Amino acid sequence: MIGSIDRKTAPSLDFDNTLSFPDFKRGKLNNGIPYLIVNDGEQDLVKINFIFNAGKWFEPKKLVGKLCNKLMREGSNDHTSAELAEKLDFYGVTLRNQCKAFTSVYSVYVLNKHLASVLPLLEEIFFNASLPEEELSIILLKEKQRLKVQLQRNDFVSSQEFFKHMYGDHHPFGYRLDIEDHKIDLLPDIKSFYSSNYINPEKICIAGKIKDVTLNLLDKHFGQNTFKSVVYDKDRHKPNGTSELEHRTSIDNSVQSAIRIGGLLFNKTHPDYFDFKIVNTILGGYFGSRLMSNIREEKGYTYGIYSSCTSLLEGGYFSIATEVGHKYTEDTLKEISFELKRLQTELISDEELNTVKNYMSSKIQGSLDGPFHSSATLNDLWMYDLDNQYLKDYMDRVNDINAEDIRHLAQKYLNIKDMYKIIVS
């Protein structure tokens, strides 16, 4: 029987690059808080993101944003930390909170049948947190313990150095955390940060199976008080990177080198952003990328090597990251440099370019697949005041770009001599 079919020839491929947007709506609660709703999915549940202008950008001091974000769920004027935890757990809720670069986000994962019971608890956390000193001391202890462990990891130290080099030690994205920074006397700063930056969510994003009652409930709990936007000063911080481009350091007993290479970049509103994303994919953005093929699949120097471009509300950055055996460090640096150079000199083959186009087109479609992917994608556009046309333009650019465009972009931006190189051995 074997051999009766042609196994050597790949089956023919079929693509439909149209984008199918889910059932979504941008609107405003009664008091004007903007929301985005994505109604999609079979399961009777929702994920709601409450987005506050309370990220690191707004911090008055190192760590205040992060500590405030953690402390506010540890007790309200009506409930202790333990009581709040008990109630949230009883309703089966997963509540994730993260202080990001610009925003602080609380994400709640809840079955629809419990939503009405859970929203009042979130209301307490967002507007009536008691910010107890005792709970702050527990958080500080945990954070110090966690940091001690992280400081023994090459990848953590290299990424800390990388950000410090790009943004400078006084920038909220560049400062280095030390154990001594975790001080209980940050509490007054945390309290005042909570009063100034957690007035109301700046945006709410709801995804999952939306019921008639969903918006009514959000209005009831978050749509009553006057909406006051927390002002966002785009000139508050400027990156002040170091002039030292290459930095090498080491950690005791380490057996690998963590390498970070890259630098500051623009964000997704820049005209070159699409092209950069495409070039990044070719270089190190997927498993078949040049860095991965060369340094992992041909040479076996590493378990993985990736490049990425990260868009922030102000600016962004490009980075190549890997961990390699000590003896491969210099050769890896040489090969990274070689791959950057190759993008700047050679034209990509049709074969490789087609693979990347197909791969990326499918990824763009995938970013709209299912309630959580699609809400993340649409929410991201919303943060930059972009609409769905942006994604269509991205899809078009992926399919239109040619080999010259790619080489041109690489020549413009991928100059290794201008990049930071951090090596932690």
Added chain:
Amino acid sequence: MITYRKETLDNGLKIIIHEDRSTPFIAVNTLYGVGSKNEDPGRTGFAHLFEHLMFGGSVNIPEFDTPLQKAGGDSNAFTNPDITNYFNTLPASNLETALWLESDRMLQLDFSQESLDVQKSVVIEEFKENYINQPYGNVWHHLLDLSYKKHPYRWPTIGLTPQHVKDATLDDVKSFFYDHYRPNNATLVVAGNVSFDKVMRLVDKWFADIPSSDIPAPAYKHEEPQNEARFKEVEENVPIPALYKTFHMGARMDEEYYASDLLTDLLSSGASSRMNQELVKEKKIFSSANAYISDSIDPGLIIAEGKINPKFSIEEADDALSSLLYSFVDEVSDKELDKVKNKVESSIGFSKVELLTRAMNIAYFDHLGDPEMINNEEKLYRNVSIDDIRSAAKKIFRKDNCSTLYYKAK
């Protein structure tokens, strides 16, 4: 309710098709019933190394990933002590590409020395990255070795030492392939925007002629009940001392499994859990404390662990954790049990949102013996009574069923 249909080909390959018309994608998940428990004790880490080789080319196709990426797809895999699971996501219109690729590597691998050499090096770097060059990275090496004496769960899936990976030969690869990577040792799940008929027609085309073969009966020994407290102390280059305690529990398909899993939820699921409230927040002995099950198919472990705060000795931490483990169950109320069941209900709901997770879970439940568990698992948790919890705790949390590891800071 997740709907699906199951068929078995003449060569023994099990096929499960789950239609979901709301997505333009498909997930193709292939589970092989082989994991690190099927390894030779002198060649540990081999099942995982083999997983890497499955991407390095098959008899008719030089390399797995490129054609899949060209079809707009993505692929990955994982190995654990019990199974090796390969998964692809791609536009539904290119279903045949995934089946062509999966069937060719099931038919026969390329058995290339070059691919073996490169992947040995990649896996050794993975070993370094995650198990050597990482604080607490070798904890499972210590812990499993202490907890299991006979069963191959005594070594981690990555292997006992990088040397075992270095020693692997092409002959090992060939015999492992023919012993385990046969259609009659696999479940193929196709999920997404496809019709049953179309999938069956294509599966028949690409998989029906792959020969089955006798899968050797597992040669490993089962673990005997532990009857004495075990203890090990190590000093490592870590900043904070950590404590680990393991207890043997039942097998995945034992009735007691659900009570055992809920026991660990009572202990550490959510901020209101017993370990977090008592040990982290009230007594402040640990900066983090968790309990969970190893979730293996053969009899597994409950693990309770924590990192210890300054000012407390590891012995004090051990006393506090032990006294909690040995007594908390008497205080558990119906309401507390309902709380952890509600959390399970919610987790199961959220686990059904992603197509790929559904496909993986269907495959795993089929491997366990009943794909319908995807729909009735929640009920099995709900049915656990407070008496079930107490009797499971009594059986499991005993001093002579416990292995304790003191992981001290140098």
